[in-house]
Amino acid sequence: MDLLRAAIIGPKGTPYHDGxxxxxxxxxxxYPSGPPLVYYHSGGLRINPNLYENGRVCLSLxxxxxxxxxxxxxPAQSTMLQVLVxxxxxILNEKPYYNEPGYESFAxxxxxxxxxxxxxxxxxxxSCRTMLYSLRRPPEHFADLVAGHFRVHGHTILAACKHYMAGNDIGSVVPEEEEESASRSAPKAKPGVIRTIPLNRRYAGSFDTSxxxxxxxxxxxFNVKGADTRKFMIEKLKKDQPAGT
Incomplete structure (x- = not known):
């Protein structure tokens, strides 16, 4: 086999979680005298300093x-598994900003x-836009995998969105009650920092609006794909209900 496609799940505790x-x-x-060639399906989005819109993956390996x-x-030790890990x-780490050359000194x-x-x-x-892109235009032969993944993780992702809109840091732990329907087999989230957000941190509410x-x-x-969205759909219906009805 000289061509393969890999799906990587975003790690917990990072802005890529559950993606x-x-x-x-x-x-x-x-190969294996030289490394494989890797192309990232970006959907036109630059989600990381090492992952370009044109699909280029910058990695020393x-x-x-x-x-x-x-x-x-x-050639004697490196493997395809090492590349994916x-x-x-x-690359998909907790603070990707510092992946940019020279930025680590500002940490x-x-x-x-x-x-x-x-x-x-x-x-x-x-990352959320990438989820939508994958849901609406899944890679060939991966439609079932995409649907199944978000069927399992949809509840957790929606709970995280609400958690972040409440002012908590991206990647911080979502309260346990918000993840009551998450799969028991899902990896446990890393402890995160929850703190008051500086006034200049999120500019003019643009993050919340988006x-x-x-x-x-x-x-x-997620609702179409069969994820556990009941709680969130009820909240939406109540919110959309005209006042006084």
Whole structure:
């Protein structure tokens, strides 16, 4: 086999949590002497400094970014599994803002931390748009996987959206009662930070406005796919009900 497609689930505790991200992998004739070629299905969205709109994946292991020692492809040790795990753990991480070259040096500064939080806000919005893109235009032969994934995780994603609209940090733990219908087999979320948001953190409510629109779209899509949306649909019906009825 010289061509395969991989679906990576966004890790808990990150702005990518519960999302589905698709990658096409070409195994060249020189493999394993050289690394595979990896293409990301971006849907035209830049969700990470290492993942480009044109599908380019920047990773030292792939030879698409500078690296030293064990960061680079080693024909005797490197594997396809290592590539996929690296994408999930090193690229789809808790603070992707610091993936940008040179930005890690700002991690200990107040402004750098604020920018990282703002980047997480934007990234979660892109992740939600990626979910909608996958639901509406699933990769060939992966429609059942996409539908099944969001059927299981839809409730958790919607609960997280409401949690974030309430002012909590992206990736922070959603209260247990909000995830009562989540799959027992789903990985437990990492502890997150819940704190008061600085007034200049989320600009003029743009995050909330955008997320509210995405939440409504996701609710409808998840409902069609058979996810546990009953609680959220009831809330929507009550909200949409004319006053005095």
């Amino acid at each position: 589905l991200f698709f990658f096409d992998v070409h195994i060249p004739s020189a 792939l030879g698409t970014w500078d690296g030293r020692g064990c960061e680079k492809w080693n 690296s994408i999930q753990a090193l 200990t500064t107040p402004n750098g931390q604020l920018l990282a939080l703002k980047y997480n806000d934007d990234t979660f919005l892109y 997320l509210k629109v995405l939440y409504e779209d996701l609710l409808m899509e």
